Amino acid sequence: MKKLLLLCFTSLLSLTASAQITLEKKHSSQLDFHKLSTGEVKYAGFSEATNQVNIYNQNHSIYRQIPVNMPTGYTVDGVDFVSDKLFNTNAGLEVLVYFYSQTSAPNFTRILDETGGTLTSLDSCLFVRVANTPMGTKMISYVSEGSASYSKVYGLGGTYTPLKTAGKADELTASPYPNPAAESIRLPYTVKGGEVATLDVLSMTGQVVKSYRVDATFDHLQLDAHELRNGAYTYRIVTAAGVSAGKKFVVGH
Numbered sequence: 075m076k077k078l079l080l081l082c083f084t085s086l087l088s089l090t091a092s093a094q095i096t097l098e099k100k101h102s103s104q105l106d107f108h109k110l111s112t113g114e115v116k117y118a119g120f121s122e123a124t125n126q127v128n129i130y131n132q133n134h135s136i137y138r139q140i141p142v143n144m145p146t147g148y149t150v151d152g153v154d155f156v157s158d159k160l161f162n163t164n165a166g167l168e169v170l171v172y173f174y175s176q177t178s179a180p181n182f183t184r185i186l187d188e189t190g191g192t193l194t195s196l197d198s199c200l201f202v203r204v205a206n207t208p209m210g211t212k213m214i215s216y217v218s219e220g221s222a223s224y225s226k227v228y229g230l231g232g233t234y235t236p237l238k239t240a241g242k243a244d245e246l247t248a249s250p251y252p253n254p255a256a257e258s259i260r261l262p263y264t265v266k267g268g269e270v271a272t273l274d275v276l277s278m279t280g281q282v283v284k285s286y287r288v289d290a291t292f293d294h295l296q297l298d299a300h301e302l303r304n305g306a307y308t309y310r311i312v313t314a315a316g317v318s319a320g321k322k323f324v325v326g327h
Contacts, residue, residue: 108156141190159232200306223326254324272312
């Protein structure tokens with residue numbers, strides 16, 4: 075009898091634990107989290123069907139839709155920094171959009187306002203990082219022009235609102251570092267104990283160029299940058315539970 079009661083109790087615990095992960099909604103685009111200056115957290119992603127950035131509330135209702143003027147020969151590689159007080163201080167939203175060239179033309183990045191108008195265009199820009207500093211909010215764009223790679227630093231009119239306030243140690247352990255990288259780059263990841271996952275490195279076209287098996291023994295992969303050509307990449311972690319959001323990094327030797 076005791077064994078039966080113990081089995082029932084164990085089964086109940088298992089059911090309770092499995093019920094903690096609940097599918098809320100399936101979206102057709104790749105979404106990520108973005109935090110506004112009000113503290114509100116939104117989902118946002120690009121729709122290839124309508125050529126617009128869709129921004130959703132936490133209940134999955136549409137918050138805003140920003141049209142994107144698509145240049146011929148380009149695709150959208152991703153959106154970032156959906157904000158309301160970052161690139162300027164007016165009441166409208168802004169979003170950064172990465173454009174990937176399907177020809178020999180260079181990639182570029184645009185910062186759009188809520189109407190889809192261009193606030194600024196970053197030529198040959200592969201990747202952007204933003205941080206609040208003692209000297210104001212700064213943006214670094216990583217540029218690749220042929221064999222030349224360099225960075226540009228911009229001052230922004232607003233303030234960056236990250237999803238969480240991170241210390242310097244947190245920033246180093248949560249993001250690819252150094253970024254861009256010339257020799258070696260640290261790619262942090264999280265894997266549950268006893269689980270084996272796959273770390274995929276992808277080109278901007280979505281092609282897997284490197285793949286590694288990883289587990290919880292370490293919390294990062296130390297990648298030799300010379301294994302990759304100059305350019306921008308993303309990496310993701312693939313487990314039995316699903317695929318993590320991609321993180322971008324740049325290689326320039």
